[in-house]
Amino acid sequence: MKSSKSLSGLGALSGLVYSTDSGRTCPECRQAKADCRCGRPQLPKGDGIVRVSRETKGRAGKGVTLVKGVPLDEAGLIALGKELKAACGSGGTVKDGVIEVQGDHRERVIELLKKKGSWTVKQAGG
Incomplete structure (x- = not known):
C-alpha cells in the first residue's frame, strides 16, 4: 500500500498542459493560453535557426510544408503564416508555434523567409 504523501508529491510535479474544454493551457497559471494571467508572451524556445521541412505523417499521404523555430509571438506567426500561404497560393x-502550408513549397518558403527576416533559414529533412 502506498502512502498518500508520495502520491501528493507526484501530483505536485505534474501540470495540466491540455484540456478538452479549453485546449492548450499555460503551465504557470494553468489557464487557457488565451486567458493566461502570467502576462508574459510565450515565445518559442529554439536555437535561432528557422527550419523548413516537408511532412506527410498523419495526413493521408498529403504533404505539407512545416516552418519551425521562427522567433515570433503568436500574432506574428499568424501574420507570417498568412503571408506565406498567400505567396504560395x-x-x-x-499550430503550436509551427506554420503549416499545404503542399510542397519548401524552396519558395525558404526564399521568402530569407528576404523577409534576418534569420538563418535551413531546409530540414530530405
Whole structure:
C-alpha cells in the first residue's frame, strides 16, 4: 500500500498542459493560453535557426510544408503564416508555434523567409 504523501508529491510535479474544454493551457497559471494571467508572451524556445521541412505523417499521404523555430509571438506567426500561404497560393494553419502550408513549397518558403527576416533559414529533412 502506498502512502498518500508520495502520491501528493507526484501530483505536485505534474501540470495540466491540455484540456478538452479549453485546449492548450499555460503551465504557470494553468489557464487557457488565451486567458493566461502570467502576462508574459510565450515565445518559442529554439536555437535561432528557422527550419523548413516537408511532412506527410498523419495526413493521408498529403504533404505539407512545416516552418519551425521562427522567433515570433503568436500574432506574428499568424501574420507570417498568412503571408506565406498567400505567396504560395495555398491553404494552411499555425499550430503550436509551427506554420503549416499545404503542399510542397519548401524552396519558395525558404526564399521568402530569407528576404523577409534576418534569420538563418535551413531546409530540414530530405
